[in-house]
Amino acid sequence: EAQAFEEDVRYRAATREVMRLEEVREDAEQALVPTPWKRGGVYLISGGAGRLGLLAGKAIATAVSDVTLVLTGRSVLGAEKLEQLRQLEALGARVVYRQMDVADSAAVEACVAEMVQTHGPLTGVIHTARVLHDGGLMKKTESELRAVLAPKVAGVLALDAATRDQPLEVFVSLAFAADNAGQLDRATADAFLNAYAAHRAMAVQAGERSGRTRSIDGPSWENGTLERALSLDSPRVTVLSGVRAPIEPTVPTASHSVRRSESTADLGVDLQALQEKVLHRFLALFSKVAKIDADRIDPEEALERYGIDSVMVSQLNLALNEIFGEEISKTLFFEYRTLSALAGYLVGAYPQTCAQWSGVGKAPAVASLGDVTASSGGRGPVVVRQVRSASRATWGSRQADREPIAIVGLGGRYPKAATLEAFWENLKQGVNC
Secondary structure (H helix, E strand, O other): OOOOOOOOEEEEOOEEEEOOEOOOOOOHHHHOOOOOOOOOOEEEEEOOOOHHHHHHHHHHHHHOOOOEEEEEEOOOOOHHHHHHHHHHHHOOOEEEEEEOOOOOHHHHHHHHHHHHHHHOOOOEEEEOOOOOOOOOHHHOOHHHHHHHHHHHHHHHHHHHHHOOOOOOOEEEEEEEOOOOOOOHHHHHHHHHHHHHHHHHHHHHHOOOOOOEEEEEEEOOOOOOHHHHHHHOOOOEEEOOOOOHHHHHHHOOEOOOOOOOEOOOOOOOOOHHHHHHHHHHHHHHHHHHHHOOOHHHOOOOOOHHHHOOOHHHHHHHHHHHHHHHOOOOOOOHHHHOOOHHHHHHHHHHHOHHHHHHHOOOOOOOOOEOOOOOEEOOOOOOOOOOOOOOOOOHHHHHHHHHHOOOOOOOOOOOOEOOEOOHHHHHHHHHHOOOO
16 A cells, blocks of 8 residues: 555554655754763673674773673684774773674573673663575575574574663664665664564563664764664654665655545545446446456456557556556556455545546545554445455356366476476576576
């Protein structure tokens, strides 16, 4: 159902909500953010010897004194990393390194217990652990996907569970924004961190956890960026860097136009009857585009049977755009495989427009979306079941009268492959065919 700039849509309490990014503009006074770090605090930083972990450690050690930084990582530290830890110590911090896989919940529990016993209760958690296996998705193995997901997904779960009873003041997940098409798995893991931050923030409100919870994505963390992001009242923060003009059109902010929300309130039309009317109109439209007589089209038959292709889908999308006055999802005809299912979707998503199109209702009332919400008339989403009217008897009888078809053989010619199996292997390996 989500259109352009609507990748994240949900319904809550009969209200349709769309995730947006809200730009934070600050004046000189707002730019003076109080430090979120505590003098004498104890901070656990996963992936602490990596670039992000060291940046976080430096920010803490520079801002306050007498802090303990517990850095964790899977690797044995070499001379260069040991020197970087000594630089943190030179800033006045006590630095402890523990070799540990953050995805190992038992190891995390043991590490937290040891640190609390040795240094006192934890003040904060900064989760920066990551593994990269850049490459095209078709070439990635399951083990590579698991390796990328584990430190972020299993890691944040293990850290949260192990520190559930600690008096945390901050619980932060940091990530560099994915910067190439070969990091789909990493972007997926970061999306989980974003969602989990919102989940944990609700647990904090319920008294089940403590600490400001943030998931922060960005290209840079120097010059107070981390502290500014932590000061915002949102569990999810994205930091963008670069020239504003080319970036702005790609960001789903509240200023972008989005699809209207239609209500069934005061529609005055039986939804089952409305779906029948819309199906009738849809049959006529599909008949015209496919150049097939309407009485030969079964609305319960898969569209592939009628030779639907990308050209037909484009023509149908254009026709629906004219009817509904907005951009219809380009994948609609792939998500709903029969005309009956399509009619059900349209009636559920656009009941008032459908009533007008089918000639049984008035013009649709349009409600504009705000930052994240739009009115749905207080009735919530409408679920319309697929219906079979009395007229389906003729379609059913035609289907029963069809002669059986025997497939006696299949064949094909495939680029750079003698067989279908060889062609599939080429696709899996990313061979340019």
